[in-house]
Amino acid sequence: MHEMGIALQIIDIAKSSIPENLKGVPVETVHVQVGKLSAVVPRSLSFCFDIAVKETSLEGAKLDIKEMPVTLKCSKCENIWTIDTPIFECEKCHHTKIEMLSGRELDIISIELAQDDP
Ligand SMILES: [Zn+2]
Numbered sequence: 485m486h487e488m489g490i491a492l493q494i495i496d497i498a499k500s501s502i503p504e505n506l507k508g509v510p511v512e513t514v515h516v517q518v519g520k521l522s523a524v525v526p527r528s529l530s531f532c533f534d535i536a537v538k539e540t541s542l543e544g545a546k547l548d549i550k551e552m553p554v555t556l557k558c559s560k561c562e563n564i565w566t567i568d569t570p571i572f573e574c575e576k577c578h579h580t581k582i583e584m585l586s587g588r589e590l591d592i593i594s595i596e597l598a599q600d601d602p
Contacts, residue, residue, distance in 0.1 A: 486523075487524060487525060487528040487529045487531070487532045488532040488535075488536065490524060490529060490532070490590065491529060491532035491533040491535075491536040491537075491547075492536050494514060494516060494533065494547070494592060495533070495536055495537060495540055495542055497592055498511065498514050498542060498545075498592060498595050499540070499541060499542065501592070501595060502595065502597070506597060507541070508541075509597045509598060509599055510544060510545075510597070510598040511541075511542045511544075511545040511595060511596070511597055511598070512545060512546065512596045512597060512598045513545060513546045513547075513548050513595075513596040514533075514542070514545055514546070514547050514548065514592065514594075514595050514596075515548045515550070515592070515593040515594045515595070515596070516547065516548070516549055516550070516590060516591060516592050516593060517549070517550040517551075517552050517589075517590070517591050517593055518549060518550070518551060518552065518589070518590045519551075519552045519553075519554060519586060519587035519588045519589050519590070520551055520552065520553060520554050520568065520587055521554050521570060521584075521587045521588050522587070522588050522589060522590050524590060526549040526551060529547065529549060530547045530549060533547040534547075550593075552586055552587060552589075553566040553567070553568065553586075553587060554566060554567050554568070554570070554584065554586065554587025554588075555584070555585040555586040555587055556572070556574075556582050556583065556584055556585065556587075557582065557583045557584075557585050558574035558576065558577060558579050558581075558582060558583075559579070559581045559582065559583055560574065560577055560579035560581065561574060561576055561577045561579065563575070563576040563577070564585070566587075
């Protein structure tokens with residue numbers, strides 16, 4: 485299950501991105517976004533995260549996963565569109581030289597700490 489490795493990476497990045505003066509403040513939610521072609525199964529990722537987070541400084545934190553559609557751009561007619569299935573042909577001009585703008589990535593968008601507004 486490669487989601488475990490990803491969960492551990494998310495925890496590492498989350499830990500190191502918390503500023504020094506906020507260390508020790510419990511983390512409530514880690515928001516991530518995964519592209520539909522990133523080969524990550526959101527359900528198993530949150531399952532692994534829940535296990536991996538135990539006994540770390542992020543214990544109790546929740547993982548919020550947002551699935552991002554795959555966005556493509558045709559390099560001939562510059563049409564931009566999104567897909568759910570991997571079909572790499574321009575829907576307008578049927579050109580096959582396509583640039584993938586998004587849909588493969590896994591990004592940490594934000595980390596919510598348990599505290600009132602600063
Ligand atoms: Zn096109």
